[in-house]
Amino acid sequence: MSDELDPITPESAMSYYLDARRYDLSDDTIQSHRYRLKSFVRWLQSPDHGSGEVMNMNDVDLRTVHAYRVFKREENFEGDDPCAAVTMKGQVSTLRTFLSFIADIDAVSEDLAERIRIPRIDDGDGVSDAVLExxxxxxxxxxxxxxxxxxxxxxxxxxxxxxxxxxxxxxxxxxxxxxxxxxxxxxxxxxxxxxxxxxxxxxxxxxxxxxxxxxxxxxxxxxxxxxxxxxxxxxxxxxxxxxxxxxxxxxxxxxxxxxxxxxxxxxxxxxxxxxxxxxxxxxxxxxxxxxxxxxPFRAGSITAYRDAGTPREVLSDRGDVSETVLEKHYDRASSRQRMRRRQDFIPDDL
The missing domain is CATH 1.10.443.10 (Intergrase catalytic core)
Known part of the structure; x- marks a missing residue:
């Protein structure tokens, strides 16, 4: 632990972060960050995981973060499935943002967040297949x-x-x-x-x-x-x-x-x-x-509207989602469904 750091418990650091960001993040995003950080704090303070209880954020370093990633990927808490690639990316992204933020109050070293690498996922890995038909x-x-x-x-x-x-x-x-x-x-x-x-x-x-x-x-x-x-x-x-x-x-x-x-x-x-x-x-x-x-209600709804011929730009405005994100994350049409959508726009006498 560096002498230049100020001691702070994991709960206090989390509370500081969530309170400081309450006005620049949406309610849903705050809830998502709270959920992810509570898992990290729980792991830090559990004697059954990692290398023992961590009661001071000053003691968190790159090895700590790596051990947490391995735990979430391979084991996770009872009742929770091990994290898939897209879930792990969200977990690490939030953790990195959190550590960067509390570095300003000397809770962790300044360069810790920068040294954390966000997991890369292949095209398609970040898209959930869950959809309501x-x-x-x-x-x-x-x-x-x-x-x-x-x-x-x-x-x-x-x-x-x-x-x-x-x-x-x-x-x-x-x-x-x-x-x-x-x-x-x-x-x-x-x-x-x-x-x-x-x-x-x-x-x-x-x-x-x-x-x-x-x-x-x-x-x-x-x-x-x-x-x-x-x-x-x-x-x-x-x-x-x-x-x-x-x-x-x-x-x-x-x-x-x-x-x-x-x-x-x-x-x-x-x-x-x-x-x-x-x-x-x-x-x-x-x-x-x-x-x-x-x-899946939202994804299914957008897919159904697209199948019914609703233009992408109309759904973008109606559903408050960019056309790029709509296409990748919300429109769950199969290749054959997409073909049928295009049929009406293909001229017979080209």
Whole structure:
């Protein structure tokens, strides 16, 4: 440990970093950094991992970081799978940013972050294959339309699918962001009251809704299923729970819940005995191998719009995503699907 460094515990360093960055990172990014850094701090302080407990960030060096990478790649904590390439890249990128930031307060050496190499991944390795197929989404939404009409969970999943929005964008909506006259939703960046958009003010946009979708939203707002609550900032959220604006975890849980085949009256593709399956419990819905979280809703929605002929630039504006990122990370069309999209644009008499 260098005499020039100032002692600080891993928890204090993490708290300092997250507090200092709360205004220049979106809520979702802060949550992601908190999750990754908590794992690092837990590993540092666990006597069962590494070379013993590390209670002072001054003792963290390149060998420490390497040992952590090996642990995450080969073992990981009980209940967590070893990190794949894309996950490891995110872990190391966040850790490098964190160490660079706390070097300013003499918690670690100045050159430590610069010496950490970000894992390289081949084309395709950074793209998740998880996607909610359009036919599957329609089946789920038809069920909710029939049996859970205009409930908060119906509206949440309907808007995720129809607007291609991010989970954080859905959570940020207020009742006043729904324009009844024009059948539109207004996504606004409000970091000062806890609902910043991922791309800041650049992510602000108005998104049109088809009349039948707007009708569901309107009947939800006027009906008995929306909790008449305000959040801690006095705002009236569009998507609510009895406690106010839902957390991202809650909305993600709704996605897992309703994408289980058994939740909409279908048989289990794995032929499990429903009464004996842990995934039938809402809190364990993510354990169902056929359930998906919110991101596959977004990827599936964008792919379905592209298959229906929606131009890439339209989806870029509507979903707040660059055309390059849209093509690589969100459009899950197969080579044959892409061929069919192009057919209408190929002249017969060239």
């Amino acid at each position: 359009a036919e599957r989404a329609r089946t789920i939404l038809d069920y909710l339309n029939r049996w859970e009409y205009a409930t908060v969970e119906h509206v949440a999943l309907l808007l995720l699918w129809r607007t291609s929005c991010r989970l954080g964008g859905l959570r940020a909506l207020d009742v006043s962001d729904f324009d009844r006259e024009d059948n539109a939703l207004c996504f606004r960046h409000r970091p000062e009251t806890g609902t910043g958009l991922k791309n800041g003010s650049h992510g602000e946009r108005d998104v049109s809704l088809k009349p039948r979708v707007a009708k569901v939203v309107e009947e939800y707002i006027d009906g008995p299923h929306r909790d008449r609550v305000t959040d801690e900032h006095g705002r009236a959220p569009l998507i609510t729970t009895t406690h106010g604006r839902p957390s991202t975890t809650t909305i993600r849980m709704w996605c897992y819940k309703w994408t289980r085949p058994c939740a909409i009256g279908e048989g289990c593709p794995d032929n499990r005995v429903i009464e004996e399956c842990d995934a039938t419990y809402i809190e364990h819905a993510s354990k169902c191998p056929f359930s998906v979280s919110s991101h």
